Amino acid sequence: MNDQSEILENLRRNGYRVTPQRVMILAVMNKHGGHISAEEVYQQIHAVHPYVNRATVYRTLEMLSREGVVTVTDLGKGPVHYEMHTGEPHHHLVCQQCGQIEEFDHALLEPLQKSLERKYKFQPRLEHMAIFGRCSKCQVKKTKA
Amino acid sequence: MNDQSEILENLRRNGYRVTPQRVMILAVMNKHGGHISAEEVYQQIHAVHPYVNRATVYRTLEMLSREGVVTVTDLGKGPVHYEMHTGEPHHHLVCQQCGQIEEFDHALLEPLQKSLERKYKFQPRLEHMAIFGRCSKCQVKKTKA
DNA sequence: CTGAATGCAAACAATTTGCATTCAT
DNA sequence: ATGAATGCAAATTGTTTGCATTCAG
Numbered sequence: 001m002n003d004q005s006e007i008l009e010n011l012r013r014n015g016y017r018v019t020p021q022r023v024m025i026l027a028v029m030n031k032h033g034g035h036i037s038a039e040e041v042y043q044q045i046h047a048v049h050p051y052v053n054r055a056t057v058y059r060t061l062e063m064l065s066r067e068g069v070v071t072v073t074d075l076g077k078g079p080v081h082y083e084m085h086t087g088e089p090h091h092h093l094v095c096q097q098c099g100q101i102e103e104f105d106h107a108l109l110e111p112l113q114k115s116l117e118r119k120y121k122f123q124p125r126l127e128h129m130a131i132f133g134r135c136s137k138c139q140v141k142k143t144k145a
Numbered sequence: 146m147n148d149q150s151e152i153l154e155n156l157r158r159n160g161y162r163v164t165p166q167r168v169m170i171l172a173v174m175n176k177h178g179g180h181i182s183a184e185e186v187y188q189q190i191h192a193v194h195p196y197v198n199r200a201t202v203y204r205t206l207e208m209l210s211r212e213g214v215v216t217v218t219d220l221g222k223g224p225v226h227y228e229m230h231t232g233e234p235h236h237h238l239v240c241q242q243c244g245q246i247e248e249f250d251h252a253l254l255e256p257l258q259k260s261l262e263r264k265y266k267f268q269p270r271l272e273h274m275a276i277f278g279r280c281s282k283c284q285v286k287k288t289k290a
Numbered sequence: 291c292t293g294a295a296t297g298c299a300a301a302c303a304a305t306t307t308g309c310a311t312t313c314a315t
Numbered sequence: 316a317t318g319a320a321t322g323c324a325a326a327t328t329g330t331t332t333g334c335a336t337t338c339a340g
């Protein structure tokens with residue numbers, strides 16, 4: 001039993017219905033791997049199955065994130081991005097110049113997490129955060145602004 | 146010469162025109178102190194001077210942030226917030242339960258900044274970032290979800 | 291069968307834009 | 316007087332919602 005059907009089985013067990021739409025959405029998410037917007041998921045499915053509705057994609061992705069199957073990342077600009085939940089929390093470095101997104105390790109956020117808890121008694125939700133700035137390539141280019 | 150007119154003088158020097166709208170918007174920002182949305186700025190001004198337009202408020206705040214007079218913080222949910230640029234970078238802890246926003250010191254982000262630069266050659270823009278989670282008060286309350 | 295899920299269209303929130311008019315310089 | 320800034324209305328983008336219909340269980 002692969003990931004795909006295991007997830008579907010779990011959803012069914014949690015009282016959700018396994019519809020063709022949900023299967024297709026999960027398939028796209030699985031195949032894609034990286035972060036993807038609701039609109040992109042919709043486009044990919046809609047191209048092949050024109051009857052599938054945008055609202056369904058939004059509703060399904062929202063449901064999948066509630067169920068912990070996918071994670072949500074607000075990239076600050078433009079639409080929210082979804083990604084299969086792999087277990088390992090990881091984060092995104094978003095280059096504001098070229099738009100490139102690379103990942104970085106959760107370990108780097110641990111000192112921050114610790115100090116926020118200690119000094120402010122604040123419990124941060126640091127799964128999948130996005131940090132904005134300039135990537136290595138763009139630092140070489142002329143500073144335009 | 147206070148901050149207010151100093152800023153206006155600077156804008157004028159940079160080729161911007163000092164309009165009553167811009168003066169009012171700056172006044173609201175100054176008086177308010179904390180973070181505030183474009184809509185809130187608009188409401189405050191519009192209540193007294195109904196002819197002032199929402200688009201003008203948006204355009205002006207955008208201009209002021211380009212000029213470094215105000216800073217922008219994306220609080221993840223709802224509208225972007227603006228704040229007078231005080232020089233000292235500081236950050237926001239946004240409680241996802243009660244909505245409370247408290248500030249935290251830039252120093253706590255320095256280890257992260259350093260490690261991102263060292264390990265990923267990524268230059269983060271860490272002025273005024275927002276971190277989401279649960280504040281001390283809400284941690285005491287029953288965990289609802 | 292029965293209610294959960296879908297499709298559709300319309301509403302929504304936050305913001306942006308085109309364009310004629312106004313007004314700061 | 317001249318172009319930057321405004322007001323207005325309409326467009327845009329990303330997302331949500333109400334409701335009748337459909338279909339998974």
